Amino acid sequence: MNWIKPDWPLPPHVHAATTLRGGGVSTGSYASLNPAAHVDDIAEHVTVNRQIIRDMLQLPAEPVWLQQVHGTRVVKADQVDKLEEADASYTDQVATVCAVLTADCLPVLFCGDGGDVIGAAHAGWRGLQAGVIAQTLAVMSCREMMVWLGPAIGPAHFEVGDEVREAFLTTETKAACAFKDIGPGKWLADIYRLARLQLTALGVEHIYGGDLCTVADERRFYSYRRDGAATGRMASLIWRD
Numbered sequence: 001m002n003w004i005k006p007d008w009p010l011p012p013h014v015h016a017a018t019t020l021r022g023g024g025v026s027t028g029s030y031a032s033l034n035p036a037a038h039v040d041d042i043a044e045h046v047t048v049n050r051q052i053i054r055d056m057l058q059l060p061a062e063p064v065w066l067q068q069v070h071g072t073r074v075v076k077a078d079q080v081d082k083l084e085e086a087d088a089s090y091t092d093q094v095a096t097v098c099a100v101l102t103a104d105c106l107p108v109l110f111c112g113d114g115g116d117v118i119g120a121a122h123a124g125w126r127g128l129q130a131g132v133i134a135q136t137l138a139v140m141s142c143r144e145m146m147v148w149l150g151p152a153i154g155p156a157h158f159e160v161g162d163e164v165r166e167a168f169l170t171t172e173t174k175a176a177c178a179f180k181d182i183g184p185g186k187w188l189a190d191i192y193r194l195a196r197l198q199l200t201a202l203g204v205e206h207i208y209g210g211d212l213c214t215v216a217d218e219r220r221f222y223s224y225r226r227d228g229a230a231t232g233r234m235a236s237l238i239w240r241d
Helices: 043-056 125-130 132-140 162-169 173-178 191-201
Strands: 014-019 074-076 088-091 098-102 106-112 117-123 145-149 159-161 179-183 186-189 206-209 234-240
Touching: 014 106, 074 132, 088 098, 088 132, 098 106, 098 117, 106 132, 106 191, 106 234, 117 125, 117 132, 117 234, 125 132, 125 162, 125 191, 132 191, 145 191, 159 162, 162 173, 162 186, 173 179, 173 191, 191 206
Parallel strands: 074 088, 145 206
Antiparallel strands: 014 234, 088 117, 098 234, 106 117, 106 145, 159 186, 179 186
16 A cells, blocks of 8 residues: 555544555656645656546545745645645635645644534655744644644754754744754654644644654655655645535
C-alpha cells in the first residue's frame, strides 16, 4: 500500500491519508510518487502521479493544492478556484479534499465537531512558530477538535541553531523542553513536541500521531534534510462524504 491511513478515531464519513514515495512514475531523485509541481520534477510525471493518488484513494475530487510559503494563511478549500498562496485549508463541505505537501515539515490534519469541519496545515518550524496551527483552529471555530500529526523530521535528526530555539521561547517558555543541547549553538528540536505544546495550550486534548521520522525512513519518505532540494513530497489529505 502506497499510503498511510492515520491512526485516529475518525467518524465513518471522514477519510484521511498520507501518501508514500512508492508507486508513481517520477524518476531519479523524485522517484516515484511525487505530487509536488514546484520541485523541478517533470510536469507530466507530476500530473500522472496526482491521478494515481486520486485513483488509489478514491478521492471525490482533485485535491485543493496550495502554494505553500511557510506562513499562517488559511483558506476555505471549497471556495478556492486558483492556486492560492497559503499553508492551510479547511472545509465544511462534502467532496472537497484539503491537502498539504511535506518532506520533513509537519503535516497536521484536523477533524472538528464530529467531522462537520475538517482541515490540513503545513507546519514547518517557521509556520509552526508563527502560529499556523492557532490560525487554522481559529478559522475552523469548532467546539470539539481532534488532530493527527503526520510524518515529519524526527527529534534525532532535526538539528537547529540558537535562533530557532529562541524564536520559540519568545512565545512559549515551555518550549525549552523540546530542544536538546548538542553543543555550542546547536540543538536537536522535537517538532512533534512543539506542536503538541501548542495544541494543548489551545485546548486540544485529542492529539494523535507524531511517531514517524521522514529522515530515518528513506524507503517510504521523501526528506529535504536528508536528500537536498532535488526531492519529492508526500501529500497529506483529508475529505468527507
